[in-house]
Amino acid sequence: MDIDVNKVAMLARIRLTDDEAAELGPQLSGILGYIEALSEVNTEGVAATAHPHDAAMPLRANVVTNGNRRDELQAPAPKTESGLYVVPKVIE
């Protein structure tokens, strides 16, 4: 299968150089070709797995439990100011 690797890379927000795109394109086609084997399997009426043990998602009480740790949690950020994350200007 031929896939538009640049389109997929855009969806994944990864810039690819032309060399990377030229290498990844055939590799992805090879991987997807292998995965095609799944189409041999009759899955009519088979439920898709949602959780390996079919466990229900648990609920918890709607109370704040994470404390006030803004400074610690923001410490690994590339750029912050006054408790806010700083990114390039979004609106002109």
Added chain:
Amino acid sequence: MPFSSLSEIKSRLDAGETTAVEIAQLYLDRIAAHNDVLNAFVHIDADHVLAQAKASDKYRSEHDARPLEGLPIAVKDIFCTQDGPTRCCSKILADFHAPYDAQVITHLKEAGAVLVGKTNMDEFAMGSSNETSAFGPCRNPWDTDTIPGGSSGGSAAAVAAALTPAALGTDTGGSIRQPASLTGITGLKPTYGRVSRRGIIAFASSLDQAGPMTRTVKDTAMITSVISGHDSGDATSVDNAPAVDWLGACDATDMKGLKVGRPKEYFVDGMDAEVRASIEAALEKCKELGAEIVDISLPHTKYAVAAYYVIAPSEASANLSRYDSVRYGHRCENPKDLLDMYSRSRDEGFGSEVKRRILTGAFALSSGYYDAYYLKAQQVRTLIQQDFIKAFEAVDIIATPTSPVTAFKLGEKTDDPLTMYLSDIYTIAVNLAGLPGLSQPCGFANDMPVGLQWIAPAWREDTILSAASAYEAATDWTTKVPAQFGGEA
């Protein structure tokens, strides 16, 4: 001494024959002597290790010893630790320091363990040879021209060469069991939901599970008993999971009455002849120990790798979308706008295998392809689970090879991603079905270690521990150590 098991070291500490500081220094010396060759550790802080050991000795002098008091345990670079860096062996996390400990790290600390450092791994645990690490490949102590397996290759090599008596790994498609097999040690992937995933950097959330990598079966039990348990901070951690007598299960010395399934789909072409001979000999030994070997079929086995390489990359592409260079992680220089910042930071930060998986997943989840790929794979996954459920109506446990081959040379499989993916052919189905699996050494092929894999029904780690303990007691494979790293006091 360096090749002692965790339980032997514990006995010596309990008897007052040594101290945690002495033990820590012994392994720090071995790391200093051998890590340049093996590249098993990517972070060591000797002063911090000794400080923990000293604190443990002090605790012991004032209280009853805790379950892992003073015992050195290394952890894969995937576990968030407040002490030192957590980088998942990726450039994108080059400067990351976690603001909290993973739940399993908290458990280890509370049990008195001494955390030795961070071990090498494939970047974001994506790989089967430890060659995708941003810190360079790790090497197999049995032959340093070969890979240790992956993705928990550093943990495996560190234990095999006795740079630490035990380590934690994670297993998404075989990443504990395959490297354990290739380096001649024991590794357990617990039942999905047994061990909290909170604070473990996510790869594929419906498959990831942490577990121990050790010299002996009992050592895996000692660690798993400490790290397992429900955690309300991980929504997939299972509440009221059936309890296991972890240490008691390791007292077994025979397999009387045990029905061991031998799946015909796991003994096919493509398997190394000497590996097959080792596994067949191991099954003979099980028979001598009283087991009944039953031929079984797991008919959807041949689709496991294909299903996995849809599901795991799909979940990875979603999980790794968090690396947006806003809250943490690498940010490119002078981004011209938001899109440029995302796409260039991610291009610079991720290695080629991680990009390959993200793109595979992004494609499988994209508009128009979801049903044909992701949904189909999750349906096939259900069929794979049903194969196991049916098989366990007739047998108590399943025995297979862990890997079709022994450790291969560095660079041998890096050119073709598919060849590398197929090296996990015997371990992947266990993750898809959420079952527990253990690899233990069972001989040598081409002078390299071979692993025997045990698979049990969900929550029956005790069945695995008993069978593996009986096999271990009846053979001497766990006493074999790599010559280049042995023979020292």
